[in-house]
Every structure is written in structure tokens, then in C-alpha cells.
């Protein structure tokens with residue numbers, strides 16, 4: 649089959665002109681004309697396509713080719729779940745969902761099209777970002793995560809390679825390929841589906857089954873903490889030459905000292921709290937990042953001083969309070985910490 653086709657229906661994996669992988673010009677579901685490949689990952693390929701019904705350009709994500717029919721059914725269910733999860737969230741910092749179509753055992757998700765360059769590409773090409781730039785991106789992704797969690801969706805794959813940018817440089821969360829949502833049908837594990845190990849929260853991968861927890865809002869927040877760390881430090885906090893070594897690093901969860909994080913160090917440490925119950929949720933983390941943004945000096949000492957001493961004693965140090973202005977965020981954060989540690 650050469651047109652109106654999904655990848656799976658190509659007998660030799662070649663495109664319509666016989667060249668490997670070139671599917672440009674193919675009409676999908678009688679509606680979307682593939683124009684060029686935008687990117688590919690573990691789940692499949694993403695194309696720029698013309699929606700001939702509305703005459704607008706979209707991004708169209710299709711499954712990768714899988715020959716085994718049982719395995720293929722699982723991938724189809726997974727793609728259906730991805731579409732379901734994405735369609736539940738509408739937010740300026742989440743890639744917009746347009747449509748999902750199925751054809752010849754292939755699932756296509758039509759969504760808003762952006763420049764395909766991810767935050768991961770930026771970090772690989774340009775190295776680490778300034779603290780201010782990383783804070784802005786962190787705040788935008790946090791707002792996205794708030795909307796995701798409010799829609800009772802868990803993203804489960806927050807990492808620089810799943811963050812795109814608007815034309816104005818603000819960030820967008822994308823790739824709901826392993827997201828789940830309340831009431832989602834269970835799918836069995838096929839292939840590499842648990843998310844990149846370096847970004848996984850330690851409670852998800854605990855070697856002791858008693859300690860192991862399912863994905864949660866807190867585990868998404870951990871992944872954002874790793875992403876923030878990487879943005880400013882230029883390396884991931886928990887690394888290794890193989891999965892085993894990464895797991896060992898995660899199990900210890902000792903955060904390697906930060907040299908460049910400055911005022912982001914405190915929020916990063918909070919997000920990378922080993923105990924998921926002690927991590928701030930998206931709303932709390934957003935306030936914490938805002939606090940770090942408006943603080944002219946690194947807040948780490950202030951924050952820890954204030955929290956350790958408690959509210960009464962801290963009033964003996966008016967100068968320190970003044971230095972963060974009247975935002976009230978520090979008060980709010982110390983109350984939050986006390987509440988969440990009870």
C-alpha cells in the first residue's frame with residue numbers, strides 16, 4: 649500500500665517513492681498530507697502535515713512500525729491513551745491537541761505544530777542556561793504540570809527532550825506517550841515505556857518492592873527537579889554508565905553539589921526530596937520558584953534559617969525579612985514546610 653497508509657501497512661518500510669522512510673506526500677485518513685518529518689522517538693515519528701480540511705499545518709504523531717500483531721495492539725492502545733491524556737489538558741504551556749484518527753492499524757494524533765527543537769537539543773548544543781532563564785522555563789513547565797495534575801493526568805516523562813518552545817521562547821510540555829489519567833485502561837508493559845531512568849523518582853524504582861510506589865504528582869515534580877538541575881548545572885544529578893549505576897545513584901539520592909544553581913538550589917533540593925510526601929506539589933513549587941526569582945540574594949541560607957528557627961525567632965532578624973520584600977512567599981513556604989512535615 650502506498651498512500652492513505654500507516655507505517656505498518658508498508659510491506660517493505662519504504663515510502664511512496666520507494667526511498668526508505670520518505671513518507672512525504674502521503675495522505676493520512678483522507679485528510680492529513682504528510683510534509684516533512686519533525687522528529688522521532690521511542691514511540692514513533694512526528695510529521696509536519698497539512699490538514700486539508702482546515703488548511704492549517706499540524707504536527708501528526710504516528711506509531712513506530714511493529715511487526716508482531718500482539719505487540720502492535722498494545723502500542724495502539726498506548727497511542728489511544730496518549731491521545732486521551734493529551735486531550736484532557738488545555739493550557740498555554742502544553743502542546744494543544746487537535747484530533748486522533750485511526751487507519752489501517754495505525755493511530756495518528758494531530759496536534760499544534762511548533763519548532764521541533766527541544767530543550768534537550770538546546771542543552772546539548774549550547775550548554776547550560778542562566779539561572780534566570782532556567783527559572784522561567786521551570787515556572788512555565790510547573791504551570792503546565794499544575795494543569796496536567798488538575799486534569800487528573802500524570803505525565804510520567806518530564807525531561808528536557810519533552811519540552812518544546814513557543815516562538816516567543818516560552819516553554820511547552822509535550823509527549824504524553826506514557827502519561828496516565830484517572831480511569832485509564834491498563835496497558836501491559838511493552839518495550840521501553842517507563843520513562844528515562846535518569847529522570848525517574850527513586851520511589852518508582854526502589855529495589856525493595858515494599859517501598860516501591862506508583863507514579864504520582866510527586867514523581868512528576870521530581871523529574872522537573874532533575875530537569876532544573878540539568879538546565880543550570882549542565883549535567884544530570886543521577887547518572888551512570890549503565891542502568892544499574894543510575895539505579896544505584898538514584899537509590900542513594902544524594903544530590904551532587906550544585907556549582908551554578910545559585911538561588912535555584914533551594915527549590916531544586918525541595919523537588920529532589922527523597923520522600924515524595926515532603927516534595928512540594930506543583931502549586932507549592934511554583935510559589936517557591938517565584939520566590940527564588942524575586943530574591944536578590946541566594947535564598948538558601950535565608951530559607952533554611954527561617955525554617956529551622958520557626959516563625960517567632962525569625963522576627964528577631966528583620967533585615968533578612970526585608971531582603972525578600974513583602975511578597976509573603978517566604979512565610980507561605982515556611983508554613984507549607986511545617987504543614988507537610990507534620
Ligand SMILES: Nc1ncnc2c1ncn2[C@@H]1O[C@H](COP(=O)(O)OP(=O)(O)O)[C@@H](O)[C@H]1O
Nearest residue numbers: 687689690691692694707760761762764823825
Ligand atoms: N507538536 C510538535 N511540534 C513540533 N515538533 C514536535 C511536536 N511533537 C513532537 N515533535 C518533535 O518530535 C520529536 C518526538 O516526539 P515525542 O512526542 O517526544 O515522541 P516520543 O514519544 O517518541 O519520544 C520531539 O523531540 C520533537 O522534536
Ligand SMILES: [Mg+2]
Nearest residue numbers: 689809810823
Ligand atoms: Mg519524547
